[in-house]
Amino acid sequence: MSPTYELVLRFIHPGDKEAVVRSHNKALAGKTPHNIKHRIVRSDGEIRTVHERAIVIFDETGKPVRMVGTVQDITEQEVIQETLRESEEKYRTLFDNAADAIVISDEEGNFLEVNRVACERFGYSKEEFTHMTLADINTSEYIDSIPEKIKQIKEKGQAFFETQAVRRDGTTFPTEVSSVKFSYRGKPAILSVSRDITPRKQLESQLLQSQKMEAIGQLAGGVAHDFNNLLTAIMGYSEMLKLKADLDKKHMNYLDEIIRSSERASSLTSQLLAFSRKQVLQPKIINANTLVANIEKMLCRLIGEDVDLSTVLDPELGVIKADPGQIEQVIMNLAVNARDAMLKGGKLTIETCNIYQDIEYCKAHTAASPGWYVMLTISDTGHGMDEETKKHIFEPFFTTKAKGHGTGLGLATVYGIVKQSGGHIWVYSEPDRGTTFKVYFPRVDIVENDKENSSEATKPLKGNETILIAEDEEVVRNLIFESLVIFGYDVIKANNGREAIEVFKKNADGSIHMLITDVIMPDMGGRELVENLEKQKTNLKVLYISGYTDNAIIHHGELDKGVAFLQKPFSPHVLAKKVREVLDAV
Template sequence: MQEETDGKKSGSKGPKITQTEKALQESEERFRRLSEVTFEGIAITESGRVVEVNDQLATMLGYEPAQMIGQDVMNFVAPESRELVLTNIKVGSECPYEHLALRKDGSTLLVEAQSKLLPYQGRMVRVTTIRDITERKQTGQEINRRNRELALLNRVIAASAAAVEAKPVLEMVCRELVLAFGLPHVAATLLDNKRTTATVVAEYFTEPRLSCLDTIIPLTGDPLFQYLRDARAPLVAYEAQHEPLLAPLHELLRQRGVVSLLIVPLLMGGEVIGGLGLETLEPRHFSTEEINLVWSVADQMAGVLARIRLDEERRRLEEQYHQSQKMEAIGRLTAGIAHDLNNMLTVINGFADLVQSQLQSDDPVHEMVANIHQSGQRAADLVLQLLAFSRKQLIEPRVLNLNSVVTEMDKMLRRIIGEDIDLRTILSPDLWPVKIDASQIGQVIVNLAVNARDAMPEGGRLTVETANVMIDEDYLPRHFGMQPGRYVLLAVSDTGCGMSKDIQAHVFEPFFTTKALGKGSGLGLATVYGIVKQSGGDIWLYSEEGIGATFKIYLPAITAPIPLPDQPKIEPAIPTGNETILLVEDDIGVRELIQQVLRRLGYTLFEAQNGHEALRMIAHSADPIHLLLTDVIMPGMTGKALAKEISRTQPGLKTLFISGYTDEAIASHGILDPGVAFLQKPFSPMALARKVRLVLDN
């Protein structure tokens, strides 16, 4: 029994052990089969060494399975990830984590590992599944990168859409690039219109010492600009301080500690207008993706800058147009006022002359009348300046050389500006001739010199310059109203206090002045404006506060030869006559003055206050009329229309027009029409007498 019993006991134990082993074997077989069909790598490790691996893991790491058995687990982990893997093993973590695996060839790949302690062949081992997530990670990183790029571009586009000035939007772009790339400094430069210099107009930095705002970079002969202009491609400099194309900037780069540099040009219509510069303080290889992103930003910015420039150009042209309209309206108003004032001054000054001529020099009243006449003459001078502004005065243009005018005025200008201001003249040789009233261009130079003197109370430098210039189509959009062609430039510059934008907007308006009360009439620059415009030229002001001002006058050049100077004329005594004159003047005071002057000189006068009355007078008069003396602007019928009507019955009748300003009826742009005789109010009795005699004799 014992044996049976023993045998039964022995027999009962045998099958149990066999079943356990069989179950383990089946489990291990299932593991092997599963490990062979899975796409993941599987490793069984014990005490830090590899016990078994599947083919997938061996292939993943570039080994044969047998080559991995028995090796230390850390032989298959990249050095930078070993501490992480050891920590996970020590704590027995069963959570998935990422680390860098080490291939047989020394390369690395990113894997996701997850371990679990399981029984294996009667002992507990660590079973680890390993998944290659390099491609997934790269795809995710690529998606994230593209999302960041799109977000950056969207921010740039959103900010650009409402941008009205270049600097704020460029500052925003610099900031976004610094944050996106983790850079210490990004700067934006813009070229000047002549493409001779580039100026850093915006920047963003995390290192204050890198700031280079407002730095001006000369471009003449600059190899970097030539490269960007010709290649229209970025410049990537891993060692910026040794890059030949950056040779002119090497010292600046060394001072600022810049190591690597990426410069991407801003292109408008294929032309370089600026650039974006990305700087690092450590060596950095900018990837193709990074360069392409900056290219995209630069392209977007170039479009924005083009739009901003067009908007600025449109606003500038609108402002210039509105300014010209305003000046035209002021001119018409001024001309009307001047006409009325000249009528009054003709009477005041004329009768003062008559009274003064009848008084003895020691008569107490003589001095009083002289004061009246002197004040009236000052008023007449002011009105003359108003007429100059409104382009309604009579001018006598002739062909001349501006260099000669400036040279002749040298001594006068030095007396005007004083000894504490240095006068410099830069006269271009072979200057083209212009056609302008010599006295008026002299007045222009004097007025500009006085304006410059007042802007330099502590002294300074006044520069008068002449030059031949060709105005092309590129210049016109910035200068409303000008036409392309040959011009002679007269530039007057000072180193004074300069002007704000607000003052510049009103500087040519009559009676506008920044001087103290009683220190200026406000007509100096208005007179300059009117003379230049009436002469067919243009004037532009360039000024900055604290720097100075430059007035540039462009006068059309001509090809006519310069005539010899006129010989001085000897004025005859006051002429007399006995002819019959028909006087037509609606202002009773002026009419009374003229008839008194001419009757005293022996003339016979018929008077009418308007054109219709004059026609009736001629129709009922048998006496011959030798001269029609008529105002130009009268109610009902103009002087020009009256002269035309009378000429039908008296074709040989001579006519002398008088007016407070030159009307377009008798003059074109202030130049008398052929055969027209004109006397501008206010005039003196002597001037009237000489002009009447001249017309009658000719």
């Protein structure tokens, strides 16, 4: 039985029947050949896809008499093509929506295709990329290495490297590139994934800078410790010489000059100790607004008439726990630094505010921890700094000022004080755009009443108690011995901690009233010595001395409760006053 048109239509899928009929009608009308893909439903219910092609044969009058063609089952081909389409769509989705820039190039470095992120990151359109090469998006110092990288990819199949990329506007940024060899449209090609690693490089730089500052701080602290021992002897023996009655005025002036020079040297070592975070702080609950207001007149005199000082203070500012004298030092040092950057005058602005640093901020700033801070901002309109200068500004003795104008310790001191106070500092500056220092101190929610006894009566400095000295530096040990003997004390010397223990055992009758010990000594430090002696005498009076401090008696810059400490260098008079204070303490 020959199939009729109606019988054929019966097997066409209902969803495609209208399109098939329309194609038939166009062919019959002589407009177009019949050519259509559609589904059919077999008698067993299976759905297949076919490709129908047919032409219409017309008689002499133009009337269609028959349609001749083929019906090809293309079900399997359609499945394969659909799978390829889905795969292409998935690839295209991943390609265009990847977080990194992805580029495809041939083995000569010519771009074949790029994704959306590549266009956004480098500033070119996809059309422009097709006329560019890998050399167009790399800085000049990396261009010469491109052929070698391509050779490596061709030979090994992949490569992983870092490079410095360049955008359309000329700005550069570090990238991490992962490249693999693959086939693109039947030809050898290279697929490269480029990741902007600017945030990572910034964090690495911050970490390296922090480690460098820590190392310099350790060195500075050690130098200050040794120097303070020398200054103790110079200042101490000079003052003892002044007590001699037979010195004429000329030689007395010599001694005064020695003492003044020693005091200036002591000021330098104090700044080194501040930078290395080895100084003793006297923290209190303070309001930064009050500090700024208290020293505003002094700052005006300090910066001169050519610089306009303005303050913007948050009336709702929180409080911080810090040494007020040290925070004033931070403000003054930064103000002086700003003044020196505005030789022709300008504007200095001091601002305060509360600020919350979230986790995202802290990820980008390794020195910060999440939480509330009081921010102290000091800005100037001076000549600013370039990136290379900013890398070194907190290092001791680094200065851009002319010889004789500054020691290079001002900003190093600021850095140390801020760090020892639990805060952190950031600088923002560009050449000819001024400089802004932002100092952050942890905000506290407690209130303390600091009561000080300012009217302390003058006490006698002499005594007759027995004092044991443990000091490994001979010149300092002898100075303390001679100074205290002058003030009437019975003094016993020990070269180190272990010798002091033996001396104490020989005086087991309790005749030793007080121990003066250096904090840091070889083999046995002052803290360990005291713990040993307190087993023999629980009420032993102790005075620690040191050129710088460590965690033995000080934590976060604060002395442990009940600890008496005297910072080197000191004069015989200051020593005698402190000894009397410790002996008379209840």
